[in-house]
Amino acid sequence: GENVEQHPSTLSVQEGDSAVIKCTYSDSASNYFPWYKQELGKRPQLIIDIRSNVGEKKDQRIAVTLNKTAKHFSLHITETQPEDSAVYFCAASINTGFQKLVFGTGTRLLVSP
């Protein structure tokens, strides 16, 4: 089955710096890759997603890139702000109409003022 690895497990940056979180998936049939942000005690919130027919997607300060050949995808956050501090999860799924998300182990991002 699908396996998703995520690195780093923790990431500390200064406000205004960029942050990059990387994930690797195992099943080449995976074709949907969402990213979720989870603040302490709250629900995972979908922040951006990408499908396998696209190499990059951007939404304001957030971007995701996908390398299908290497089976890597990454989350890029620019101009980080303290409110970006949270745990970020990547996930992968195979869209067959009914699909499960397989999550990475999470990255705790701390943005210091």
Added chain:
Amino acid sequence: DAGVTQSPTHLIKTRGQQVTLRCSPKSGHDTVSWYQQALGQGPQFIFQYYEEEERQRGNFPDRFSGHQFPNYSSELNVNALLLGDSALYLCASSSIGGSPDTQYFGPGTRLTVL
């Protein structure tokens, strides 16, 4: 537009007991997936319901069962609770006719087994 809701928020049970958790999907969604999130871990897929049938199942024992009602809401039942069942249980909803892979999560039910 109502988002995904879950009840109860917190639950404390003892080993061997049974528990039922409830989920109402986002308005317009017809598919409900359940996930277990242990402390410090990513969510793990339990199963998914559509048209009142279990469509996919993760690597969870038969002690975990579910149900979906005609109004698309869903229940997760766990029998013979073990200490290791303590976790945050999340449901996520999606729309088969819309973007079936885009799942939106509820706030979760925190289950503690003593």
